[in-house]
Structures are given as C-alpha cells and as structure tokens.
Amino acid sequence: MELNSRIPSSPLEKKWEMHRFEMKLVNPANKRKYQIIVVGTGLAGGSAAASLAELGYNVKAFCYQDSARRAHSIAAQGGINAAKNYQNDGDSIYRLFYDTIKGGDFRAREANVYRLAEISVNIIDQCVAQGVPFAREYSGYLANRSFGGTQVSRTFYARGQTGQQLLLGAYQALMRQVQTGKVKMFPRTEMLDIVVINGKARGIVTRDMVTGKIQTHIADAVILATGGYGNVFYLSTNAKGCNTTAIWRAYKRGAAFGNPCYTQIHPTCIPVTGEYQSKLTLMSESLRNDGRIWVPKQKGDKRSCNQIPEEERDYYLERKYPSFGNLAPRDIASRAAKEVCDEGRGVGESGLGVYLDFADAIKRLGDKGIEERYGNLFEMYQRITDEDPYKVPMRIYPAVHYTMGGLWVDYNLMTTIPGLFVLGEANFSDHGANRLGASALMQGLADGYFIIPYTIGDYIATTKLEAADESHPECRQVQEEVTSRIQKLLDIPGKRSVDSVHRELGKVMWDYCGMARNRNGLEQALKRIPEIREEYWKSVNVLGSNEEVNQSLEKAGRVADFLELAELMCLDALERNESCGGHFREEYQTAEGETLRDDQNYCHVAAWEYGGPDRKPVLHKELLNFESVHLTQRSYK
Amino acid sequence: MNLTLYVWRQPNAKSEGKMVRYESKNVNPDMSFLEMLDVVNEELIAKQQDPIAFDHDCREGICGTCGMMINGVAHGPKKGTSACQLHMREFKDGDTIYIEPWRASSFPVLKDLVVDRTAFDRIIRAGGYISVSTGSAPDGNAILIPKQNADLSMDAAACIGCGACVAACPNGSAMLFTAAKVSHLALLPQGQPERKRRVVDMVNAMDTEGFGTCTNHRECEAACPKEISIQFIARMNRDYLIACLTRQEESETK
Numbered sequence: 001m002e003l004n005s006r007i008p009s010s011p012l013e014k015k016w017e018m019h020r021f022e023m024k025l026v027n028p029a030n031k032r033k034y035q036i037i038v039v040g041t042g043l044a045g046g047s048a049a050a051s052l053a054e055l056g057y058n059v060k061a062f063c064y065q066d067s068a069r070r071a072h073s074i075a076a077q078g079g080i081n082a083a084k085n086y087q088n089d090g091d092s093i094y095r096l097f098y099d100t101i102k103g104g105d106f107r108a109r110e111a112n113v114y115r116l117a118e119i120s121v122n123i124i125d126q127c128v129a130q131g132v133p134f135a136r137e138y139s140g141y142l143a144n145r146s147f148g149g150t151q152v153s154r155t156f157y158a159r160g161q162t163g164q165q166l167l168l169g170a171y172q173a174l175m176r177q178v179q180t181g182k183v184k185m186f187p188r189t190e191m192l193d194i195v196v197i198n199g200k201a202r203g204i205v206t207r208d209m210v211t212g213k214i215q216t217h218i219a220d221a222v223i224l225a226t227g228g229y230g231n232v233f234y235l236s237t238n239a240k241g242c243n244t245t246a247i248w249r250a251y252k253r254g255a256a257f258g259n260p261c262y263t264q265i266h267p268t269c270i271p272v273t274g275e276y277q278s279k280l281t282l283m284s285e286s287l288r289n290d291g292r293i294w295v296p297k298q299k300g301d302k303r304s305c306n307q308i309p310e311e312e313r314d315y316y317l318e319r320k321y322p323s324f325g326n327l328a329p330r331d332i333a334s335r336a337a338k339e340v341c342d343e344g345r346g347v348g349e350s351g352l353g354v355y356l357d358f359a360d361a362i363k364r365l366g367d368k369g370i371e372e373r374y375g376n377l378f379e380m381y382q383r384i385t386d387e388d389p390y391k392v393p394m395r396i397y398p399a400v401h402y403t404m405g406g407l408w409v410d411y412n413l414m415t416t417i418p419g420l421f422v423l424g425e426a427n428f429s430d431h432g433a434n435r436l437g438a439s440a441l442m443q444g445l446a447d448g449y450f451i452i453p454y455t456i457g458d459y460i461a462t463t464k465l466e467a468a469d470e471s472h473p474e475c476r477q478v479q480e481e482v483t484s485r486i487q488k489l490l491d492i493p494g495k496r497s498v499d500s501v502h503r504e505l506g507k508v509m510w511d512y513c514g515m516a517r518n519r520n521g522l523e524q525a526l527k528r529i530p531e532i533r534e535e536y537w538k539s540v541n542v543l544g545s546n547e548e549v550n551q552s553l554e555k556a557g558r559v560a561d562f563l564e565l566a567e568l569m570c571l572d573a574l575e576r577n578e579s580c581g582g583h584f585r586e587e588y589q590t591a592e593g594e595t596l597r598d599d600q601n602y603c604h605v606a607a608w609e610y611g612g613p614d615r616k617p618v619l620h621k622e623l624l625n626f627e628s629v630h631l632t633q634r635s636y637k
Numbered sequence: 638m639n640l641t642l643y644v645w646r647q648p649n650a651k652s653e654g655k656m657v658r659y660e661s662k663n664v665n666p667d668m669s670f671l672e673m674l675d676v677v678n679e680e681l682i683a684k685q686q687d688p689i690a691f692d693h694d695c696r697e698g699i700c701g702t703c704g705m706m707i708n709g710v711a712h713g714p715k716k717g718t719s720a721c722q723l724h725m726r727e728f729k730d731g732d733t734i735y736i737e738p739w740r741a742s743s744f745p746v747l748k749d750l751v752v753d754r755t756a757f758d759r760i761i762r763a764g765g766y767i768s769v770s771t772g773s774a775p776d777g778n779a780i781l782i783p784k785q786n787a788d789l790s791m792d793a794a795a796c797i798g799c800g801a802c803v804a805a806c807p808n809g810s811a812m813l814f815t816a817a818k819v820s821h822l823a824l825l826p827q828g829q830p831e832r833k834r835r836v837v838d839m840v841n842a843m844d845t846e847g848f849g850t851c852t853n854h855r856e857c858e859a860a861c862p863k864e865i866s867i868q869f870i871a872r873m874n875r876d877y878l879i880a881c882l883t884r885q886e887e888s889e890t891k
Contacts, residue, residue, distance in 0.1 A: 130769055274668070
C-alpha cells in the first residue's frame with residue numbers, strides 16, 4: 001500500500017487555488033452520464049449529495065434514518081467557526097488555521113487545515129443564503145461567540161441548535177435535488193459492504209431496513225459520509241444508530257484506517273447515573289464561556305455545594321491555565337476533571353462529576369441574560385437531572401464525543417481505494433489528535449459543499465472506468481457475503497442480547513483506551529477483545545428474521561464490526577508511544593502532568609492496512625511536515 | 638417502581654395489531670422513557686420474545702426520530718418534551734401506561750411503534766427550501782436581518798419534524814409542521830422570491846399526502862415538543878390566501 005497524500009506543492013496560501021486550477025474538469029453535458037453514491041446524509045453527506053446533483057451528476061443518497069434530516073449532525077449545539085473577523089478582534093484565516101493545527105497537537109496535515117480555514121468563510125455565506133437562521137445582533141448583523149480552545153469570537157450559532165439548523169439547510173438543498181430528480185433518496189437503508197472492481201470503488205451493497213431486501217448499487221464513484229465510531233464505547237454522546245460499519249467494511253476491502261485511537265472526550269456532559277443508561281448527553285461547551293468549573297479543595301467533602309465557602313473551592317482550570325481558564329481545550333479540560341475526581345474530590349453521588357457554576361454569571365447577567373444565552377441547555381439539564389441549574393451548579397463529567405480517526409484520505413479526500421471518497425467525521429483528516437469546539441460542523445460542510453465537488457470531478461475526468469452492472473461477478477460475490485453474514489448472525493443459538501455484549505466491550509474500551517491509556521491496560525484490552533468477539537459469535541441472541549423490521553439484527557451487525565474496530569484502536573494506541581491531544585498515554589507526560597509529544601518519532605499519521613482474517617494489520621506512516629507553523633509544546637497556561 | 642404496560646404490537650404494515658400487557662419492574666425514576674423500554678426489551682430477549690420495535694436515535698430531543706402515544710398523549714404527559722427526554726419520575730409506582738404508535742393515515746405503521754413519516758419529506762420536497770446553489774452566495778452580513786425577525790424565524794425553524802402535531806390532531810393535520818417550515822423561510826429576506834409559490838406548493842403537497850385540515854383544536858401546539866406556536870398556522874394561512882389571490886400574475890410571468 002502506498003500513501004500518496006497529493007498535497008499540492010504551491011505555497012500554503014495558494015495550494016487550494018492552484019490545485020483547483022490544475023484539476024481536470026468534467027464538461028457539464030458529460031456530468032449527467034455519471035452516477036455517484038453518497039452514504040450518509042449529515043452535514044458532509046447531505047451537502048455533498050446536494051452539491052453534486054446541482055452540478056449535474058446523478059446521485060443516489062442513502063441513510064439509515066427514516067429521513068435524511070435526522071443525521072446526528074443535528075445534535076450539535078454550540079456553533080460553527082469561520083474566520084470572518086466580523087468582531088475585529090484579530091481573527092484571520094491564518095489564525096484559525098494556526099489554532100486548529102495547535103489544537104490538534106500538530107498531528108494534522110497543514111495543507112488540509114489551511115484549506116479548511118480558507119473555506120470556513122464561504123460556508124457561513126452559503127448557509128445564510130440558504131436561510132439558516134443564525135443568531136443576529138439588534139443591528140441585523142450576524143452574532144458571534146467564543147468557544148473552547150480559542151481567544152477570539154469566531155463562532156456563529158443558531159440558538160443552541162446550530163447543528164440542526166445547518167443540517168436542515170443541507171437537507172433542504174438535498175430535497176430540492178430530490179424533487180428535480182437528480183438525487184434518488186434511500187432512507188431506512190443501511191450500507192453493509194462496498195464493491196471494488198479492478199481496484200476501484202464501484203458500488204455498495206445495502207439492506208432495506210423495512211423489507212430486508214439486499215441490493216447492489218453501482219456507480220462511478222462512492223462517497224462515505226457516515227460519521228464517527230464513538231459508539232464503540234457503548235456510552236457516548238453519539239446517536240444510538242451511529243456506527244462504524246460503512247468505513248469498517250471499506251477498511252476490510254483495502255482502504256487504510258488513519259489514527260483509529262484518536263477519540264475526543266468532551267468535558268461538559270451530564271454524568272452517568274445508572275447501569276440502565278443508554279447514552280450520554282452533552283451540554284454545549286459554550287457553557288464554559290460563563291460557567292466556572294470547580295470542585296471542593298478537600299477530598300471527600302460531601303457538603304452540598306452552597307455550603308462550601310468560596311475559599312474552600314478549587315477553580316482548577318482557572319488556577320492551572322490562567323490565560324485560557326475555563327475555555328481550555330477539550331482534552332485538557334477533560335483530563336483535568338478526571339484528575340480531580342481520581343483524587344477523590346469529585347462531586348455528586350458517584351463522585352464522577354465536577355461543578356459548572358453559573359452563580360457569578362447570574363449575578364452579572366441576571367436569570368434573564370442567562371436564559372437568553374443558554375435557556376434551552378438549562379432546561380435540558382433540568383429535565384435530565386431534576387435539578388435547577390439557576391439555583392445549584394450543574395454537574396458535568398467528560399464523555400466520549402468525537403472520533404478524529406477514520407479512513408485515511410489524501411488531499412482530494414480519496415482513500416487508498418481509487419473512487420472511494422470519505423467526508424466529515426468518517427475520515428481522519430483536519431483535526432489531528434484533538435478537535436476544537438465548533439470545528440466539526442465546519443469540516444463537514446467544507447468537505448461537502450466546497451471540496452468534493454471539485455476533487456471528484458478530477459477523479460472522474462482522469463479515470464477510465466469499464467462498464468459494470470449489478471450482475472458483475474464481484475457484485476454477486478459481495479452480495480452473497482453480506483447475505484451469509486446476516487444469516488450467520490441469525491443462526492447463532494445463543495442467549496445473550498447484543499446490547500449486553502456491546503456494554504461489555506464499551507467498558508473495556510473506556511477503562512483501557514479512554515481518557516488515559518497505558519501499555520499494561522492496552523495489552524489487557526488486546527487480550528480481552530478477541531475473547532469477547534469469539535464469545536459474541538457463539539452466544540449472541542438475534543431473534544426474528546431478515547425480511548422484516550429487525551432492530552436486533554441491525555444492532556448485531558454493527559456491534560460485530562465494533563468488536564473488530566476496537567482491537568485496531570487499542571493496537572494503534574499501543575503503537576503510539578507519546579501523548580498528544582485526545583491520546584494521553586500515562587507513560588508520556590511532563591512533570592506537571594501535561595501531554596508529552598514525541599515529534600522525533602511520532603509526527604506522522606498512522607495508517608493501518610487490513611492484513612486479512614486473523615492477521616495483524618500493517619502499519620504505514622504518512623510523515624507530517626510543518627513548514628508554516630513551528631512544532632511547539634502546546635501550552636494554554 | 639413497578640409499572641404495567643400495554644404496548645401496541647404489530648408485526649408489519651399488513652398484519653393486524655393488538656395491545657399486549659407487560660410488567661416493567663424496578664424502574665428507576667431517573668431513567669428516560671426509552672431506557673425503560675430498553676430494559677423491558679432486554680427481558681423479552683431473555684425470554685426469546687420479539688423485542689418492542691420503536692424509533693429513536695439521538696435521545697437528546699433534537700433528531701425528532703422518537704415519538705409514541707403515551708397514555709393517549711403524543712410524547713407523554715410532560716409538556717414540551719420528546720419521548721426520549723421524558724423521565725420515569727413523571728410516573729408513579731403502580732401506574733398503568735398505554736403505549737401506541739402515531740395514528741394517522743398518512744403515517745402507516747411499519748412495525749409496533751415504528752411509523753413511516755416520509756410524507757413530511759415530500760412536503761419539504763415540494764418547496765421547503767431556498768433555491769440557492771452552492772458557491773456564489775454574497776457575504777453573510779450583506780443580508781441584514783432584524784433580530785426580532787431572526788428570532789421569530791428561529792422559533793419556527795426549531796421544528797424537529799417528529800410528527801407529534803399530526804398524531805395529536807383529531808384531523809391528522811400536518812398544518813403545524815408545514816406552517817413552521819413555511820414561516821421559517823417567509824420571515825427571512827432570503828425566502829421572499831419564492832414565498833408565494835412555496836406556500837401554495839407545500840400546502841398542496843400536504844393535501845396530496847392525505848393529511849387533514851386545521852379546525853383549531855390546538856392539540857398540535859399542546860403536543861409539540863418544541864412548543865411551536867399555532868400563530869405560525871395563522872401566518873401560513875395568511876400567506877396562502879395572499880398567494881392564491883395574487884399568484885396568477887406571478888405564474889404568468891414565470
């Protein structure tokens with residue numbers, strides 16, 4: 001396997017412009033001869049499908065939800081960054097680029113990140129034109145706020161529902177194309193495998209989740225925009241349906257998997273309450289703009305928060321990181337919370353929680369002012385916990401949120417399988433070892449609206465594809481494999497529910513490959529995961545048949561893939577003998593407990609190649625060159 | 638606490654359904670309603686019985702996937718809440734709870750509590766968008782929008798498309814959903830060029846899908862998890878009337 005990142009050689013500021021010029025175009029009359037498949041209809045997939053259809057390509061769009069509008073991008077609350085500098089506070093494309101590179105702990109590609117910062121400006125314009133109701137000032141101008149990891153106000157938002165409103169913009173654009181007939185929409189349809197013919201991605205095999213019909217779809221290029229795999233941990237902030245199946249199947253057919261161990265743990269989630277819990281709820285990190293995070297100074301202080309006087313409170317983020325304070329990046333804020341809880345200073349019944357206190361902000365802004373800014377979040381918190389955050393501080397704890405790893409892609413967002421493109425959270429690019437707030441929405445839309453329409457054209461214009469249809473032997477082969485895998489799951493004469501195994505896997509992952517990892521733990525996980533997997537295929541209980549709505553069967557297939565991915569994540573984490581961003585290896589830390597990077601040996605993207613059944617995957621390295629920014633120790637002090 | 642559940646079981650769209658009784662024991666008040674069903678399902682699987690199928694995804698009250706009638710009320714007893722954000726502390730030990738799917742002819746049942754809501758997508762397809770193409774948009778601040786309008790538009794745009802309004806309406810009307818969408822765009826300068834055509838096309842699509850009409854029961858507003866106001870229905874009706882009266886000229890010049 002050869003990793004060619006195809007980074008244009010022009011100077012950083014000119015790379016994308018020159019590349020766009022150098023790429024081949026497809027003449028408008030020819031575009032309608034091509035068929036493109038888009039899997040996933042979130043910000044990346046929805047915007048890509050709509051944009052490609054606008055250009056004239058024929059698009060088939062697939063999602064597992066009942067409507068394209070429900071993709072999990074919808075749940076993003078806080079906002080989307082753009083280097084508009086509307087606030088005149090010193091922002092620029094270069095600064096957004098720099099913050100993102102630094103935030104990713106120098107484990108992202110300079111060229112990609114610069115392009116992202118450059119395009120960020122167009123995204124806002126595009127969304128405003130689509131009618132996304134961004135927050136406005138009284139003057140009628142767009143409003144901005146600040147977000148974790150930055151010192152400028154560059155975040156655009158639509159109440160606490162930014163993701164929803166941006167997604168609706170993309171969904172509406174998509175529906176417009178469905179109406180014109182350029183997009184054929186397949187809701188409640190799950191992609192179960194990918195068809196590679198003569199080394200090129202040419203189609204997918206899907207299951208209709210209502211009838212169970214297994215079908216092959218052929219195209220000239222395939223785009224996966226299927227989101228992240230955080231649900232490998234069972235408990236996460238992801239929607240219940242989020243899974244790794246699409247990208248995992250592609251990996252097993254030859255696409256390299258980049259940086260699988262990079263998981264972002266989000267610091268402001270509602271703490272776990274009980275064993276029955278099915279998922280974790282994130283509270284927008286915009287809360288950290290006004291909330292102050294603290295725990296008691298004393299270990300085991302069980303007094304209620306209001307009885308703990310000011311001088312017995314430890315505002316640990318403000319103490320340790322005076323210049324960023326409560327706005328320290330997510331990995332730093334998360335680890336700091338874990339540390340104080342590990343010391344026995346955590347709050348709440350479980351001791352796994354810290355206070356996010358709005359008392360000062362309420363004094364300053366009044367209940368009304370707070371309601372204006374965070375009303376829906378306060379309500380959501382109260383609903384879940386039955387506590388009123390206007391009266392008592394919120395309790396928060398870190399939770400699995402976003403996976404920075406994903407399929408390896410080149411500058412054109414193409415994987416190591418020609419014709420297979422990956423967008424948004426499903427690819428590994430842009431965020432490095434850490435994702436700053438309000439940057440995932442930016443990446444999804446940049447990929448979908450403004451990058452893929454160009455790069456896919458170049459692929460189509462420069463690639464000769466032989467005619468193929470659903471009767472091609474390769475299609476039949478893959479379809480057969482999919483069918484027999486489903487049958488195999490249904491035939492297991494076991495007793496255990498899919499969820500119970502998933503929970504078990506999740507616990508192993510959280511304990512050994514979560515907020516902090518070490519060699520010993522990872523080695524234990526690598527021993528345990530294959531055992532759970534083996535047991536799964538012997539003892540899981542999948543009732544019903546394929547030819548009906550069968551939610552157990554859907555879950556069973558996804559968990560089977562998680563059970564394989566989990567091993568690769570641990571392997572990757574073990575291989576990376578350094579700490580960076582969301583990857584904290586306990587053996588590699590500074591005297592002060594901060595991450596200790598090893599640029600000498602690990603300034604690369606780890607791209608894993610599937611080695612075949614029961615064989616160790618092969619590690620390839622894409623070395624990262626930093627020409628415009630200097631590698632420095634990330635400091636938020 | 639211990640509860641008795643009566644759940645609508647229907648294997649598929651073609652077969653008949655019926656209410657089936659289940660016991661839900663040791664329910665923790667901090668559980669969400671869907672987590673309570675998860676626990677019931679785990680027990681059913683252990684007994685080799687088909688688990689109850691229900692739609693859900695984000696479980697944060699925003700994706701709009703979940704939805705069921707709980708004791709005859711869309712999304713259950715708590716106001717402004719989707720089923721995933723309803724917690725068991727709203728119930729008492731010993732309660733009996735009836736759980737059914739959305740009932741509307743435009744939302745056929747697929748299995749148990751799962752219904753087909755693609756009719757909503759077809760309403761949006763008819764015109765619930767601004768016909769802007771990618772890549773040639775003016776600067777965001779070139780379009781000024783007074784805060785009041787932006788806020789009101791956002792109030793409408795908060796619709797999550799769950800279908801509770803339809804399920805709650807005695808007429809099975811999709812007026813609140815459609816009105817929310819029409820108003821969101823009608824309140825913005827970007828939405829003006831297609832405003833008349835949009836409202837007419839969307840209302841027609843709604844009728845074609847077989848949704849009923851609005852006779853001011855206000856059940857939709859009461860059931861809406863995002864508390865969207867029926868004022869938007871009034872706004873849509875006004876727009877629709879104006880559009881019908883004046884659209885002739887527009888379509889002639891088209």
